[in-house]
Amino acid sequence: ECGHISLSAPIVRLGDSVTASCVISQNCSRPGLDSRILWKLGAELQPGGRQRRLPDGTQESTITLPHFNHTQAFLSCCLNWANSLQILDQAELRAGYPPAIPHNLSCLMNLTTYSLTCQWEPGPETHLPTRFTLKSFQSCQTQKDSIPDCVAEDGQSHCSILRKHLILYQNMSIWVQAENALGTSVSPQLCLIPMDVVKLEPPMLWTVDPSHEAAPPQPGCLRLHWEPWKPSLHVSQKCELRHQPQLGAANWTLEGPLPAKTLQYELCGLLPATAYTLQMRCIRWPLPGHWSNWSPSVKLRTAERVPI
Amino acid sequence: ECGHISLSAPIVRLGDSVTASCVISQNCSRPGLDSRILWKLGAELQPGGRQRRLPDGTQESTITLPHFNHTQAFLSCCLNWANSLQILDQAELRAGYPPAIPHNLSCLMNLTTYSLTCQWEPGPETHLPTRFTLKSFQSCQTQKDSIPDCVAEDGQSHCSILRKHLILYQNMSIWVQAENALGTSVSPQLCLIPMDVVKLEPPMLWTVDPSHEAAPPQPGCLRLHWEPWKPSLHVSQKCELRHQPQLGAANWTLEGPLPAKTLQYELCGLLPATAYTLQMRCIRWPLPGHWSNWSPSVKLRTAERVPI
């Protein structure tokens, strides 16, 4: 090997100093080859290399970059050969920060995939490849029965623990570990029961088909029916309805709590002959859970008021 | 094991006969258990079982279904126990046809995925799980250097050979093998050079922005320019343009051959003040290849004729 760079550390904290040395062995000599070792950082020549000749004839140059503030750069060890700068070896330098403590760790139990999806705030950019691992134990008290690590995909701040690793009705402790070349940090532990952080999908909201009706709905009333999201039929839940007349910037009006399922519900007290937007959401109840998103809107028009 | 069915063959040709025997071992006896062995095909009792008592006390019944014309059915061996028909064993019977010879084998070289995609007509339904395998050699003359089998997904009649298995400018022999429980069939061999069956993606067709123009186009003329599909820039090709006035059922008019790339092309001889639909396609040329599909339509209007 003709030229060889060794670094104090390939990855340093942004702004720290880096020391490198380059050794050019004797068998590198060539006619017209200047033995003065030159350094390049990226495309720029770097002054300040201290060169010395070792007993065995090898040339060694050492350089210190006092404040390395690039997140990534290539350091090259060069020689001049017949007036042409020749690169003999190159080392990649990286700089960044150790990972901050991940915060705002929160989890949701998803009944479609039956997995527990946790997300967190990764904290400021570290400029370095940083691995986020969701770690968990199958109980908050004893740290036994660990669950396999859940490694987030690059650049992602969420990970999903599969059903087979979960005991849905027992508490478990969960935290996030962030790790890169400059250090490791660990989030505070979360203690939760998977089913108690279940977030349901919205219910299905329909209008009752007027043609099937014996009597049409009263003016200012609407007939609706809804059904919970199918995979959550076994979960007892309560729901909320919100409605808004399509009149400029009208506010939403909330109706609830409502049962999870009705064959028919008459919503009254509305403006007659007015188009309304309606949405519904449900939540596991009385056991704990998270509100579902609002269902897609249903648009309905109330009947005209019959002239007296 | 109390009851055990053995079949002459679990898979037969549709309409062929099937013979089954069921053996009920002695340790199956129970109070109230009638030793007469009964057969059910699906939910229907099947008469015609011939039963005999073997020296070791075992009961054996044999039944022949002369013309089995279900593609799939379950044959059950039963005993009556206190007036309730009890299933002791069940065997799955399947019937269908050996695979016909796959035909119309054709291949296209795809420069997006850089794979050779071949498709074929599988022939009539066999009613049986049938595996289609694309087999190939890296030369048409000698059957050496075989390429790994390309097994089509279930129910699919195409398969793609990856770039790393291809020598793009040498001929290769390709055929399809179809195989199921009742037989194997092989398509005629195709001898082709991958690049000679390349099918390009259509070129990008634009109008020349009138505002950039020194002089507006002549009445009855349109200014266009186009560029070949990027991944095919290294392929010399010729192109064709077709245009059609948006007037009822007007026909397409073809212009070509045209070069693969122009900065500006004036298309004249059109009706003035008329909206036109234009499309383009290209083909590897003069070396062999397949025409690309027509590009998405570009809609343009020719200038008014200036009143004299």
Add this chain to the structure above:
Amino acid sequence: PLDPASSLPQSFLLKCLEQVRKIQSDSAALQEKLCATYKLCHPEELVLLGHFLGIPRTPLSGCPSQTLQLAGCLSQLHSGLFLYHGLLQALAGISPELAPTVDMLQLDVADFATTIWQQMEDLGVAPALQPTQGTMPTFTSAFQRRAGGVLVISHLQSFLKLAYRVLRYLAQP
């Protein structure tokens, strides 16, 4: 003996009811698939085979409301679930199409057993050692695994039906 009404937290009973409903829905899904795919729709046609294969049933005798002894009832509920978990495991390899449903069912049954065991521990009525699984039936053919599946699910559904009734009784305000 423990007074049934007061000693069981309402949240425990509500969780159990939810878990029973989930297992019932998983079981119904498996029954439908066994019937649709293999035409094995009637457990009563497989009773004799069940005897020969040695598929056990589990009583819930300690649970009916008249004779309810809570510790005994919880213990029977737990050992029944523990047995069904073992039986479902014995069905491993039943078929690629049914495997996901059997796996889900097994996990839900195991979770329900854990909920019961945890409550027994909280009440101080849990035995020192977790129960160990007895010998399970061995299924020597694909048909026996499917027929075994039909029988195990049918027994499980009856077991759950009684369990649900008891839990509803205990959960009455």
